[in-house]
Amino acid sequence: MKSDDDALYHAPDLRFVKWCEITFAVNRGVYNTIDEKLFEAGYHNIYERRKAIVAFLEKYAHPSKSAKFYKFGQGNLSVALHQFSTENILN
Numbered sequence: 001m002k003s004d005d006d007a008l009y010h011a012p013d014l015r016f017v018k019w020c021e022i023t024f025a026v027n028r029g030v031y032n033t034i035d036e037k038l039f040e041a042g043y044h045n046i047y048e049r050r051k052a053i054v055a056f057l058e059k060y061a062h063p064s065k066s067a068k069f070y071k072f073g074q075g076n077l078s079v080a081l082h083q084f085s086t087e088n089i090l091n
Contacts, residue, residue, distance in 0.1 A: 009050045016050060024057040033077060041085035056084050 008019060017031050026034075034053055043049035060080045 008054075009047050020053065020057065024061040026057065026061055030077065034081065037078070037081045038085060041081075043085075052084075056081070059084065 008016065011019070017028060020026055020031050021028070031053075034056060035049065038049050038052050038056070043052050
């Protein structure tokens, strides 16, 4: 599935999470943190939150070919999420 494919945002949770893992090399823990923080930031609609998750990952996750999962580094995920949610809240 491509990120612009509307069906992606309506897929079952496990399928969407697996797509994020494959596409952006983020593990389930990172995905869950992003999902939770965006929900807390006001993205309550699951469709809009998933679109925001993809937009966030496209902007901030730059996986390496040599690593299985992308690492944000200690504290960097929270900083990036705060910046993203302040710039994009419910646009």
